[in-house]
Amino acid sequence: MTPTAELPVLSAARCTGCGDCVAVCPTHCLEMAGPVPWLPRPLDCVECAACATVCPADAITLRSVDSE
Template structure:
C-alpha cells in the first residue's frame, strides 16, 4: 500500500491535493501561521496518488506504508 508523503517545508497550502482526494483523507493544517497539507487518516487512504499527480509544486511523493502505518489501520 502506498501513502502520500508531503514535504511540509515546501508545501504552500494551496489545497489542490485536498480537493483532488476522493476519500477526503487530506486536510490543511496551520502551524506557526503557515498552512500545509496533512494526511489525517492513513487507514482511509486508497493509494490512488491523485494528490501527488495534481500537486503543482511536486511536494507529494507516494511511499510504501511502514509497519507503524499498518498498525494504525
C-alpha cells in the same frame, strides 16, 4: 489498507499551501492543518496518487509504509 501501503508524504518545505491535494482526494483523508495538508486518516487512503499528481510544487510523494 494493504500490508504495505503507498501513502502520501508531504514535504512541508516545498508545499505552497494551495490545497489542491485536499480538494482532489476522493476519500477526503487529507485535510489542511494551518498552511499545509496532513493525513489524519491514513486508513481511508486508497493509494490513488491523485494528490501527488495534482500538486504543482511536487511536494507530495507516495512512499511504502508497513501498516502492521
